[in-house]
Amino acid sequence: MRLSLRIAILVAFIVLLLDIPSVLAGSDYYGVLGVDRSATKRQIKKAYKELSKKYHPDKNPGDKDAEAKFVELAQAYEVLADDEKRRIYDQYGEEGLKGGGHQQFHNPFDIFAQFAGFGGGFGFGHQHAQQRKGPEVAMNLEVTLEELFLGTTIEVEINKQIICPTCRGLGAKRAEDVVKCTACNGAGIRIVRQMLGPGMYQQMQTTCDACGGRGKLVKSKCPACEGNKVKRGSHQLTVTIERGMYDGQRIVMDREADESPDMTPGDLIFTLSTLPHPTFTRKGDNLYVKEVITLKEALLGFEKKLKHLDGNEITIRREGITQPGFVQTIKGQGMPTHEFPSERGFLYVEYGVVLPEKLTEAQISQISKLFDS
Ligand SMILES: [Zn+2]
Ligand SMILES: [Zn+2]
The missing domain is CATH 1.10.287.110 (DnaJ domain)
Structure with missing residues (x-):
């Protein structure tokens, strides 16, 4: 105390x-x-x-x-x-x-x-x-179907121009090193008189060549950007992929394009491009998968596991005969709906049947007996 x-x-x-x-x-x-x-x-x-x-x-x-x-x-x-x-x-x-x-x-x-x-x-x-806004920059962003199914964040490295962090866009070593251009008295323009003939003059306005029209001169350049006010370099950005986002969807990163001292940066826009998946195809919120079954399964029915996009196994089941090319509709196992991920599309399973390459003598006689009756 x-x-x-x-x-x-x-x-x-x-x-x-x-x-x-x-x-x-x-x-x-x-x-x-x-x-x-x-x-x-x-x-x-x-x-x-x-x-x-x-x-x-x-x-x-x-x-x-x-x-x-x-x-x-x-x-x-x-x-x-x-x-x-x-x-x-x-x-x-x-x-x-x-x-x-x-x-x-x-x-x-x-x-x-x-x-x-x-x-x-x-x-x-x-x-x-x-302030004017700079141009938009468009970029492609490749994503897997799994990423669209589960949602994720992706770290993207982009090369862009930023305002020099040392001088913060001043271009000079110190603020007082930016002085008014004496040639144009800070106006950035100069009036030039040109003689056209005896006693005839034309007045012309030209950009001040001493300051390049800026009206200011920089006495000492910022060592980090060499007076350019900007620097180019690589920057890390985190892009959020929400569940159910679709191919071709645009993700707008507000004011993340090139920075420039005299304008607001434009937006950086990512367009999603889905990489092909070895098992699943997507149309809208529905998923399509091809499943191969044996002749026995096609005739007698079956129960099997199918590995979904989140790695979980789901059970697919048929009773009785399944024709080759038959499409089974499974509710609630499609893609999550973007912004309503608790809702899901359909999963369509298309069946192909593989017949045996060869039958043994015993199989031939038994099958012919079975189908004759
Ligand atoms: Zn000037
Ligand atoms: Zn600088």
Whole structure:
């Protein structure tokens, strides 16, 4: 008891020494969201989504700690989800955000509410609202019938362009190394006068060649991307295959195509392509299988096991005569229906009969006697 009290007093003393505002200024936004400094926007968004749901005051009535955590999460997210704010934060910490009016946090409930309206705008209104979206990228994804039957997740490695994680798309070593182009005074264009004849001039607008039309010059290139603002590399993606998904189905990975500083990434779209299965064929939610039976089984009936797509054995059974080419319909053993996997299609079993290659003398005389009568 005495020891913990002493620690409490010591902590209080340290807090007093540091002064509350500067303690807050040292907030580790990455730590708050539990992500890496190199985390992608998607990872940041995901972490925020999960944690803010957990600490939402509605779920923790009267819990002051949860409420403080909820506010803290919103602030961390607001900074890290914004390229510009994140860049400043990475370089100068929270102190850097105090200049230039960056420190104005929004209502944490408004930030949380952005997730309620699905597919809503990302970023905070002003600068990203009108951004163009990059092109869609289509890819084929081969899956087995078993994977479609059971559902699974597939790790896919894709090669794509991302915003340079070192400079976060700035292209420069430091933010202050991006300066206004003096040749065009930041306009990106220049007016050129051309003499057409004596006393006749034509005014032409051309792209500023000093800055390439960007209006800005970079004094020091970011060493990680050599000033290109982007890098290309391989990235791991997890694609969820739901039970009953069908061949040709499109799975849209929101904004997972190439990243570029001046546009929102396009969607990456996987189209499922089913690999042929040695036993089963699929049509819609129904499965088809061919089963070979002996002459004796065709005449007298049988019971046998059939290994299904999940590895379980099901029993197929016939009584009496089974004609070659007969199709048996088995309810509830087809593919699961996508989004309603408790419902299943039919399993159709088509029977083929193999006749014996040869008969013994005894068999010949017995069979002829049997069929004569
Ligand atoms: Zn210029
Ligand atoms: Zn860079």
